[in-house]
Amino acid sequence: MKTEYPDVLVIGLGAMGSATVYQLAKLGVKVVGIDQYTPPHTHGSTHGETRITREAIGEGARFVPLAIRSHQLWREIESQTGQVLLTACGGLILARAGQGSALHGQSDFLGATIRAAEAFGISHQRLDATEIAARFPQFVLRGDECGYFEPGAGYLKPEECVRAQLSLARQHGADLRFGEAVRSVTHLHGKTIVESDRIRYAPGKTIIAAGPWAPQLLPDLKGTLTVRRQVLYWFKRDAVSAHSYLTKDFPIFIWHWGSGADDVFYGFPQMDDSGAIKVATEQQQFSTTPETVQRDVSVAEIAAMHARHIAGKLRGISAHNTKAQTCLYTDTPGANFIIDTLPNMADAIVISACSGHGFKHAAAVGEAVAQMATSGTKPEVLLPFAFNPPPVLAG
Ligand SMILES: Cc1cc2nc3c(=O)[nH]c(=O)nc-3n(C[C@H](O)[C@H](O)[C@H](O)COP(=O)(O)OP(=O)(O)OC[C@H]3O[C@@H](n4cnc5c(N)ncnc54)[C@H](O)[C@@H]3O)c2cc1C
Incomplete structure (x- = not known):
């Protein structure tokens, strides 16, 4: 099987993956994004015409900076694509x-x-x-x-948001591959190796945005998700x-x-x-x-x-x-997000366990994860979304 070595590999191009691949490509990163279907599609979590968006986030103050930044980014993406994504009704x-x-x-x-x-x-x-x-x-x-x-x-149009970000990602040079399924994500000699039904990848960083498929891909998450x-x-x-x-x-x-x-x-x-x-x-x-x-x-x-x-x-x-x-x-327990490296995979970031309220935040999550992947440091805005979160999360 052929092996490829992208700087960053993004697995899954739904809400979270499409935002991340766009932000990485915008930074000039050599990024490959793969999805088993052709997104947007109706098999996962990102379909149904509309998603609620609001800035004062009742799920907790820790989400508010992501929502505010996402509103700015949705408007930026609208101006770049001419699409209406956010309706503030x-x-x-x-x-x-x-x-x-x-x-x-x-x-x-x-x-x-x-x-x-x-x-x-x-x-x-x-x-x-x-x-x-x-x-x-x-x-x-x-x-x-x-x-x-x-x-x-108001509301966002999830399918249009995904489409717009994938289109912008392509314009910035991202290599997007649809109809390619990842079969395994393993760790070998300190490095994450990804095997799809076509290719073996040995990426610099791996971003796992597999949504409801994440527990199958990462057995470590099975009890958590x-x-x-x-x-x-x-x-x-x-x-x-x-x-x-x-x-x-x-x-x-x-x-x-x-x-x-x-x-x-x-x-x-x-x-x-x-x-x-x-x-x-x-x-x-x-x-x-x-x-x-x-x-x-x-x-x-x-x-x-x-x-x-x-x-x-x-x-x-x-x-x-x-x-x-x-x-x-x-x-996840407590409806928090998990956006973090896993204990045994320091070069892989899991970003899509978003407990039914993630869409509105996706644009900012993508931006922050792109920063994390390129700098190696977790931005402050993502600190509350750890695999093992600190006990105090209310507010
Ligand atoms: C009914 C419903 C209502 C919601 N309402 C709201 C709302 O009003 N406001 C809000 O903010 N949020 C809402 N959400 C939550 C929000 O939609 C989700 O948090 C978000 O869409 C999740 O996106 P994701 O990228 O994690 O998953 P997905 O969009 O499912 O993307 C995962 C992608 O990974 C791909 N993939 C998985 N495994 C593999 C593999 N092995 N190989 C290749 N590709 C793979 C899949 O094909 C898929 O495209 C709602 C969710 C639902 C279901």
Whole structure:
């Protein structure tokens, strides 16, 4: 088998890999990026038309610098490609007062979001139920809700973001190879060796951005990462409803409507002429793998989603389902990220275990990982995302 010696090899060109390969190529690094499919694709974690982005990150203040830098980078990439990637339609997080708002490892997601906004000077408004109802009459409220509104929040188009970064990476000289699968990542005499179904690589640095395939590629991560099936649903707006869900009238939202951990869902404005809005929940109960996951979404699942989360909560959204898609989270305990070298592989950096909230940060993660790969030093912004994280991560 032929052996190649790139300066850096990036395995996986989804959200994290496409950002990293672009940033490396921009620095003039001789980089090879490989993916088993042709990204963007629908087999992993980076599909489904939209991803929420916000700067005051309720998952913890440690994520805020990544989100702020990513917003700058998404705008830069837009200006370089002429693509619209980020739509700042505003973002609303709402919960019932005193009922808790557990999400992504935070017991008080709404409170943590407000604290992050205040600490970082992020423009926002705090709204009570009357103010939310006046501004967004689409929500059916009980009257005891409180909300956080961030005007600069909104949604990214994940497939377009991947496409744009891969295209820029190519323009900067990256060698991108699609339809090539890595079979093994091993360590030999202090060096990482990667074997694909075509070539053996002995790179200067290896970046592993394999998303939900990471536990298979790196047995060390098997006990740490859990892959979970999640479902995205599109429901059609009632044609006779007076309520508009267009981007100009409706924000992205995360709504903790009850006190239970599962009493939460999120959604997006209507993006196109289909008249449908996308909504979703999360499940933390069942694990899966990319090979064994049930990709189909059943009629019963769709009906249950509408009955539990939409009916009686969003005015004018019918049970008419236009589409449903399965997508995969790669979760760590506590919903942190892992962006780090592994204990026995100092020349390999794992960057994609992003616990279902990584997309918004991808541009800045790519930039920081490119710096780490070229300088050999972990940038400060990545220090909280260690394989063995320090015990205090809240806030
Ligand atoms: C339903 C859902 C909703 C989400 N909502 C949000 C949101 O609103 N906001 C937000 O910020 N984040 C959100 N996320 C999280 C975010 O989308 C993910 O964190 C991010 O997309 C993960 O990207 P990744 O690069 O790690 O993985 P992927 O995009 O899956 O990329 C991994 C790539 O590696 C390739 N690969 C794997 N193994 C091999 C191999 N052996 N050889 C070659 N190639 C290989 C795969 O083909 C794939 O292209 C959501 C995720 C899901 C699933």
